[in-house]
Amino acid sequence: MRNILGICLLLALGGYAMAEEGGIIADVSHRNIAVTTGFNGATTTLFGALPQEGDVIVVVSGPTNKVVVRRKEHVLGVWLNRNSVTFSQVPGFYWVASSRPMQDIVSSEWLAARRLGTDNLRFTIADYTSFSAITDFRDQLVRLKQDGGLYTAEPASVTIMGGKLYRADVHIPADAPTGNYTLTTYLFRRGELLEEQQTPLMLRKEGAMDDLSDIAQNNSLVYALMAVALALLTGWSSAVLMRRS
């Protein structure tokens, strides 16, 4: 870990000279996070150099999905799923960090307008059974995702070193969706956005994990036959083993 960080800082410092005249230089310790058999979440370091002193907000946003939110309601003495709202463009993962409390960096109106921060996330409404309940359903979805560690509840912290180098650690849990992530770095000074920059980040199944989900999606009949054959084989071979013993 210390090694990685050393390399990161070295790289960042290398870019520092260029940052003088250019913009933000942002990078991640692992641009490709490999999801293999033993994957149990990953922590990656975001770091970079700023062209000038200021405040930093970084956002890591995961691939978007369509999500249905259901609410159990009391009907005829039993609790059943009744109303539901379907949102599209829901990030599977959303993480924010800032160098100071976000409200001190920029106005909350600006944050709301740019939909920056967990509380300001807005999803596209794809379908609903009750119009008046939409806001509540959105809030509850965000809360459930926060409880599950997929959305940040409180912004994490960005450390700024020497006024021009910054870093932050992001933890991506094992149940975060795989796919393309975007790291966006915002630089503010006196409440004004100076610059923003996007860096791609990828969480990708590799090896057997990738092959299996590929077959499951694209060759589902082969996958189904594999599953049944594997089950029968396991059952049969255990019977043979138990008979021997």
Next chain:
Amino acid sequence: MLQIYLPIAEMSLSVPLLVIIGACVGVLSGLFGISGGFLITPLLIFLGVPPPIAVGTQATQSVASASAGMLAHRRSRNVDIKLGGYMLIGSAIGTSIGSIIFGYLQSIGQIDFVIALLYVFFLGGIGSIMLVESGRAILRRRSNPNYMPVARTVPRLFNYLPFKVQFPVSGLEISALLPIFIGLVAGITTVILGLGGTLLVPAMIYLLAMPAALVAGTSLFQVVFTASAATMLQAVNHHTVDIVLALSLMVGSVFGSQIGVRYASRLRPDIARCLMALIILTVAIRLVFELTLMPDPAFSWEVVP
């Protein structure tokens, strides 16, 4: 602790935990001839597996534990393949009818309510009847050590049904319509309620009057086929089978299942029926609680395609 990543569920779970869950459910499966899916599915959902994947994967693991248990029962000649075959014909038809009913209920949007009611009605009713009957049998045996239970017979009304067929393994001569009808009802309830072998076992005991030793093995024979079909459907239509998750569960369940079979022969039939009744009632009571207690949280989310 020793986590493994599940490529379809897209999360990671502890391997030893999955093996233990599989082993416990496998024992029950081998003992009573049930698929165990109705126990594994809620456990997986509790561990955070998305519900559709819990349902799909449970079917695959049932194929393994049922085939292991069935082979163990077959060694002691406790599987009536002919009778099981007739029931399979019924369940093939029942599954198709079940899908049509399921689609209709879905289209009118009352499916949750209907499923919940049917579940409590079927499981609660059958569980209570079995508990009373087996409880009486146990008490009678206890109070009179010389008491020999009268051989169970097919309800007399069924003797008037046409198409009589010999089932030499079970020593029965009954109408072919009976096992086909039982398979049919089991097929319908499997699609709508996911009940699998749970209904089959009491039906074989009480309606077909099968010898107790043959019930579990014949039921498992049936489950091997229905669970295979369910795996195929789930994997092809919904991509909801996680092979890695299924394999982790299977490793425990196939051995658990055979251990269950070993104990099945030592268990008195009336005690076996009583335990089976308690399992069925537990599931029913759990559902009643789930339906009547205030849910926390009341909201849930799920990714949809």
